[in-house]
Amino acid sequence: MNSDNVLITGSTSGIGLATARVLAGRGFNLMLNGLESGSEGDSLAQGLQREFGVKAAYCQADLSNVDQLNKLIDAAETSLGPIGILVNNAGIQFTSSLAEFPVEKWNAIIAINLSAAFHTMKRLMPAMKDAGWGRVINIASVHGLVASPQKAAYCAAKHGLVGLSKVAALEYAEYGVTVNCICPGWTETPILNHQFNEFAKANGVSFEEAKRGLIKTKTPYPELIKPEAIGRMIQFLISDSADAITGASLPIDGGWTAL
Numbered sequence: 001m002n003s004d005n006v007l008i009t010g011s012t013s014g015i016g017l018a019t020a021r022v023l024a025g026r027g028f029n030l031m032l033n034g035l036e037s038g039s040e041g042d043s044l045a046q047g048l049q050r051e052f053g054v055k056a057a058y059c060q061a062d063l064s065n066v067d068q069l070n071k072l073i074d075a076a077e078t079s080l081g082p083i084g085i086l087v088n089n090a091g092i093q094f095t096s097s098l099a100e101f102p103v104e105k106w107n108a109i110i111a112i113n114l115s116a117a118f119h120t121m122k123r124l125m126p127a128m129k130d131a132g133w134g135r136v137i138n139i140a141s142v143h144g145l146v147a148s149p150q151k152a153a154y155c156a157a158k159h160g161l162v163g164l165s166k167v168a169a170l171e172y173a174e175y176g177v178t179v180n181c182i183c184p185g186w187t188e189t190p191i192l193n194h195q196f197n198e199f200a201k202a203n204g205v206s207f208e209e210a211k212r213g214l215i216k217t218k219t220p221y222p223e224l225i226k227p228e229a230i231g232r233m234i235q236f237l238i239s240d241s242a243d244a245i246t247g248a249s250l251p252i253d254g255g256w257t258a259l
């Protein structure tokens with residue numbers, strides 16, 4: 001392993017934050033990102049520094065804006081030095097039928113869930129190639145592998161992310177740089193709350209009952225996946241044991257894609 005410096009996009013909540021904690025616990029230095037204010041993000045970073053004794057910094061940047069995205073990368077390199085490990089995790093969800101899908105929601109989902117990864121990879125991967133080592137982990141989804149109704153933009157973005165990752169994996173395989181997607185199923189984070197609330201309303205059940213009910217519609221595994229489980233898979237993919245894993249899209253989905 002040649003780099004201890006990690007940039008995780010969308011790391012103030014859910015899978016990104018859990019991953020930050022897993023990697024900080026293994027001594028990695030972190031650049032955190034999200035939409036939260038500088039003071040909120042700084043206190044999160046300082047908390048990780050105190051708890052784990054690593055370097056951690058935060059940059060507020062809306063990744064649908066390429067100028068802000070470039071400032072995030074500049075801030076990461078200034079704070080930590082060369083970034084050898086990139087985790088493209090920031091993402092949003094919106095559900096609607098295709099006929100009624102708001103164009104601005106389509107544009108935002110494509111920008112944040114797909115184009116942001118293109119821009120960060122384009123900026124950071126040439127330096128990984130020059131260093132002879134690098135790791136890119138893109139957080140796709142089961143919806144990068146299969147579809148669900150009401151999720152046109154999300155499925156398009158996540159399928160696109162899987163395709164983008166395969167191309168990058170092929171272009172960089174001979175330079176010690178791997179690129180992989182993780183494809184989570186229902187994972188216990190705030191991004192699902194809206195869908196649980198909708199299911200609860202539609203079926204006249206409590207929020208907790210809606211969780212179980214919605215999980216059952218797609219997966220044999222009866223629980224929400226813990227976000228730390230995704231962090232631990234990332235920890236494996238950036239280890240030397242994963243040198244030969246590239247271009248893969250690895251489901252952590254409770255059996256969703258086995259059905």
Ligand SMILES: NC(=O)c1ccc[n+]([C@@H]2O[C@H](COP(=O)([O-])OP(=O)(O)OC[C@H]3O[C@@H](n4cnc5c(N)ncnc54)[C@H](O)[C@@H]3O)[C@@H](O)[C@H]2O)c1
Pocket residue numbers: 009010011012013014015016033034035036061062063064089090091092112113139140141142183184185186187188189190191192
């Ligand atoms: N939770 C699940 O069930 C699930 C399943 C499959 C894939 N995913 C994917 O995992 C990733 C993380 O989602 P999560 O479940 O942890 O959700 P979350 O809502 O808890 O976290 C999303 C993170 O992205 C950040 N973010 C949102 N919009 C942003 C923007 N414009 N610019 C910068 N940062 C932005 C938020 O600040 C937050 O830190 C997403 O890409 C999501 O699609 C989640």
